[in-house]
Amino acid sequence: MEVCCQLPVLPLDRPVPQHVLSRRGAISFSSSSALFGCPNPRQLSQRRGAISYDSSDQTALYIRMLANSEIEVSVSARNVRRLLSFQRYLRSSRFFRGITVPNSSNILDDDYNGQAKCMLEKVGNWNFDIFLFDRLTNGNSLVSLTFHLFNLHGLIEHFQLDTMKLRRFLVMVQEDYHSQNPYHNAVHAADVTQAMHCYLKEPKLSESLTPWDVLLSLIAAATHDLDHPGVNQPFLIKTNHYLATLYKNTSVLENHHWRSAVGLLRESGLFAHMSLENRQLMESQIGDLILATDISQQNEYLSMFRSHLDRGDLCLEDANHRHFILQMALKCADICNPCRTWELSKQWSEKVTEEFFHQGDIEKKYHLGVSPLCDRQTETIANIQIGFMTYLVEPLFAEWARFSNTRLSQTMLGHLGLNKASWKGVQREQSGGGEDADPAFEEMDSDILPQEPRLS
Numbered sequence: 001m002e003v004c005c006q007l008p009v010l011p012l013d014r015p016v017p018q019h020v021l022s023r024r025g026a027i028s029f030s031s032s033s034a035l036f037g038c039p040n041p042r043q044l045s046q047r048r049g050a051i052s053y054d055s056s057d058q059t060a061l062y063i064r065m066l067a068n069s070e071i072e073v074s075v076s077a078r079n080v081r082r083l084l085s086f087q088r089y090l091r092s093s094r095f096f097r098g099i100t101v102p103n104s105s106n107i108l109d110d111d112y113n114g115q116a117k118c119m120l121e122k123v124g125n126w127n128f129d130i131f132l133f134d135r136l137t138n139g140n141s142l143v144s145l146t147f148h149l150f151n152l153h154g155l156i157e158h159f160q161l162d163t164m165k166l167r168r169f170l171v172m173v174q175e176d177y178h179s180q181n182p183y184h185n186a187v188h189a190a191d192v193t194q195a196m197h198c199y200l201k202e203p204k205l206s207e208s209l210t211p212w213d214v215l216l217s218l219i220a221a222a223t224h225d226l227d228h229p230g231v232n233q234p235f236l237i238k239t240n241h242y243l244a245t246l247y248k249n250t251s252v253l254e255n256h257h258w259r260s261a262v263g264l265l266r267e268s269g270l271f272a273h274m275s276l277e278n279r280q281l282m283e284s285q286i287g288d289l290i291l292a293t294d295i296s297q298q299n300e301y302l303s304m305f306r307s308h309l310d311r312g313d314l315c316l317e318d319a320n321h322r323h324f325i326l327q328m329a330l331k332c333a334d335i336c337n338p339c340r341t342w343e344l345s346k347q348w349s350e351k352v353t354e355e356f357f358h359q360g361d362i363e364k365k366y367h368l369g370v371s372p373l374c375d376r377q378t379e380t381i382a383n384i385q386i387g388f389m390t391y392l393v394e395p396l397f398a399e400w401a402r403f404s405n406t407r408l409s410q411t412m413l414g415h416l417g418l419n420k421a422s423w424k425g426v427q428r429e430q431s432g433g434g435e436d437a438d439p440a441f442e443e444m445d446s447d448i449l450p451q452e453p454r455l456s
């Protein structure tokens with residue numbers, strides 16, 4: 001908290017993340033709680049903290065949301081209590097109470113059992129089973145894995161990080177993911193972070209990346225879906241969610257993930273020993289990475305990537321080019337599920353579809369119009385996956401393999417092909433043959449893509 005006092009106020013166009021409010025003020029709420037019942041404007045105005053915040057404007061936003069939203073007035077207060085209880089439950093976990101880590105050479109504390117420790121030795125393997133790792137760490141995969149990677153990459157030593165602050169920062173990050181989301185939860189974040197680590201190890205990157213690049217990449221990967229409400233941007237817009245208003249209906253979720261990450265970085269004081277200039281640069285560059293995961297921008301990033309590869313002009317000694325490649329790497333990490341082994345990939349497919357269908361169920365219940373791919377009566381996992389692979393994953397990973405033509409890239413493309421064939425087999429069984437990829441993906445329109453079909 002003291003760190004915030006040393007920082008300038010946030011510019012007006014950069015809203016304060018809800019964490020900053022909830023951790024300092026009298027009320028704790030998540031964006032999903034706002035989905036089921038609005039935060040109390042009076043309580044919001046009671047929050048306090050070092051970051052300047054125009055409470056009257058924000059309160060007006062909430063009031064407008066209350067006035068306009070069908071959902072907020074329709075759902076019982078019971079749901080609100082349930083969500084708030086959930087947050088309290090999380091905050092009472094033993095991790096949050098604080099576990100000190102004496103030094104970076106002794107990071108494997110009692111929370112790891114032998115098997116989890118063993119798994120971390122192979123954290124760079126593409127077939128790393130994040131689901132198993134999450135079970136072995138009692139649901140603390142994101143904290144355990146990211147802490148380990150910070151140590152493995154020498155970041156703790158290089159940036160002279162306080163390991164207790166690092167642990168607390170990671171615990172806050174993990175706890176700000178919604179574990180009730182079938183897909184967009186801390187395990188997805190851990191999976192993306194593990195994939196990012198695999199990409200950072202690729203020769204072209206490992207030869208050129210600086211510790212600063214690695215630091216930003218891991219933080220961005222771990223926080224890229226922070227506080228995800230489990231519904232997509234079009235849903236937030238059509239329900240007049242305050243985040244949609246706050247971010248003017250543009251990259252609403254990604255902006256929220258980024259600003260939430262900034263809030264936690266400041267609150268943790270993890271980089272309080274760095275210059276203000278460097279901290280601001282870090283916040284801005286993490287934002288560039290997270291915002292790149294907005295699937296509605298996929299075509300722009302992809303054509304830029306393709307142009308660079310066609311011209312052969314990528315120069316990784318250039319910090320801007322490295323930064324661009326890290327954006328592409330994070331995009332790949334975010335939608336790499338279909339490039340994993342069938343056993344892992346299938347589980348992710350089921351989870352993301354469950355989240356889509358849950359959104360569809362809410363939309364049906366409140367007559368909001370069911371979003372594409374979210375109707376459990378008409379959609380199937382196989383159709384959704386085949387469309388996702390065809391229109392989003394294959395084009396991206398084909399370019400990535402041009403950039404980094406390694407064994408890992410070939411492995412990923414191999415799994416992608418096999419998994420697509422498996423889903424086609426399922427599709428044939430279900431339909432009697434002949435169905436193509438889901439046409440909803442063809443339009444590549446942010447308004448039509450469910451739940452960031454980046455699946456993230």
Ligand SMILES: [Zn+2]
Pocket residue numbers: 188192224225334455456
């Ligand atoms: Zn994601």
